[in-house]
Amino acid sequence: MKALIYHGPGQKSLDEFTKPVIVAPGDAVVRITHTTICGTDLHILKGDVPTCTPGRVLGHEGVGVVESVGAAVTVFKPGDHVLISCITACGRCDYCRRGMYSHCTTGGWILGNTIDGTQAEYVRIPHADTSLYPIPGGADEEALVMLSDILPTGFECGVLNGKVQPGGTVAIVGAGPIGLAALLTAQFYSPADVIMIDLDHSRLAVAERFGATKIVDSSREDPVAMVMSATGERGADTVIEAVGTPATFELCQQLVAPGGIIANIGVHGQKADIHLEKLWSQNITITTRLVDTVSTPMLLKTVVSRKLEPSQLITHRFRLDQILDAYDTFGHAAKTQALKVLITP
Ligand SMILES: [Zn+2]
Numbered sequence: 001m002k003a004l005i006y007h008g009p010g011q012k013s014l015d016e017f018t019k020p021v022i023v024a025p026g027d028a029v030v031r032i033t034h035t036t037i038c039g040t041d042l043h044i045l046k047g048d049v050p051t052c053t054p055g056r057v058l059g060h061e062g063v064g065v066v067e068s069v070g071a072a073v074t075v076f077k078p079g080d081h082v083l084i085s086c087i088t089a090c091g092r093c094d095y096c097r098r099g100m101y102s103h104c105t106t107g108g109w110i111l112g113n114t115i116d117g118t119q120a121e122y123v124r125i126p127h128a129d130t131s132l133y134p135i136p137g138g139a140d141e142e143a144l145v146m147l148s149d150i151l152p153t154g155f156e157c158g159v160l161n162g163k164v165q166p167g168g169t170v171a172i173v174g175a176g177p178i179g180l181a182a183l184l185t186a187q188f189y190s191p192a193d194v195i196m197i198d199l200d201h202s203r204l205a206v207a208e209r210f211g212a213t214k215i216v217d218s219s220r221e222d223p224v225a226m227v228m229s230a231t232g233e234r235g236a237d238t239v240i241e242a243v244g245t246p247a248t249f250e251l252c253q254q255l256v257a258p259g260g261i262i263a264n265i266g267v268h269g270q271k272a273d274i275h276l277e278k279l280w281s282q283n284i285t286i287t288t289r290l291v292d293t294v295s296t297p298m299l300l301k302t303v304v305s306r307k308l309e310p311s312q313l314i315t316h317r318f319r320l321d322q323i324l325d326a327y328d329t330f331g332h333a334a335k336t337q338a339l340k341v342l343i344t345p
Pocket residue numbers: 038039040041060061086149150
């Protein structure tokens with residue numbers, strides 16, 4: 001089969017690769033029908049994720065059709081259409097029993113990281129019963145690719161951890177796919193204001209279409225002054241970091257209101273400062289989280305009922321044999337205006 005292989009920082013290629021087989025009784029092999037590229041894949045290619053070693057098939061998002069299952073799999077059978085969670089969960093370990101699937105002792109974020117991922121024709125999914133979700137008949141399967149990672153990530157790490165409240169104010173730093181997913185799902189809670197901050201005007205225009213009440217182009221405007229003037233000089237109750245750089249994390253610390261929460265989503269490859277000399281007295285909370293995908297069943301219902309329309313995030317479509325072009329398009333988003341690129345084997 002064809003698969004996108006990571007060969008070390010800055011290096012990748014589309015290669016012929018051995019088709020996966022059932023290794024453990026809980027495994028399923030899934031034929032991928034749609035996958036995508038994540039900002040995290042770009043972090044891997046920058047060398048920010050040392051657990052991902054050369055020779056790995058990248059990708060942790062996708063939908064597909066079950067090809068074969070191990071003897072212990074009871075929920076799924078060949079032919080079932082499934083959503084693949086970016087987080088693999090055994091359902092039995094201490095962390096899984098607490099709903100913290102991201103730290104499953106034999107799972108967590110392993111797909112396209114420590115085991116081969118979804119940017120291929122086939123993928124092996126361990127703990128299939130608790131790591132795949134059945135797709136209801138008639139669902140828009142392209143839209144559901146957004147449920148593997150970005151929607152639960154924006155919702156759990158940003159909106160839930162940031163305790164977005166009715167009437168509250170929210171500032172989201174970063175209007176990429178994850179920031180936009182946080183924007184879409186923040187609206188479940190009717191915040192009074194959602195202010196989106198980014199350097200890219202086309203992404204801000206999308207944010208405005210998706211329901212942002214104010215947009216701030218930080219290449220031209222001072223985001224601190226803009227957020228302060230929009231919030232009566234208080235700052236935002238919830239500040240969501242959806243970039244993953246020291247500068248954006250430090251910006252969040254200037255935007256948060258007394259008593260507020262900074263909810264970090266970004267994947268950080270470098271250390272960042274916490275300004276306790278200013279924040280020690282401000283009653284703030286800083287949260288970090290790797291998505292657990294505990295909200296996936298709920299989000300699936302909101303997508304199927306069209307309360308949430310994540311297919312709006314798909315800007316480009318490629319075949320798997322064009323995946324290097326897809327990486328190029330996604331990696332130069334400022335020029336190409338890419339949000340999510342859909343890849344179809
Ligand atoms: Zn991802």
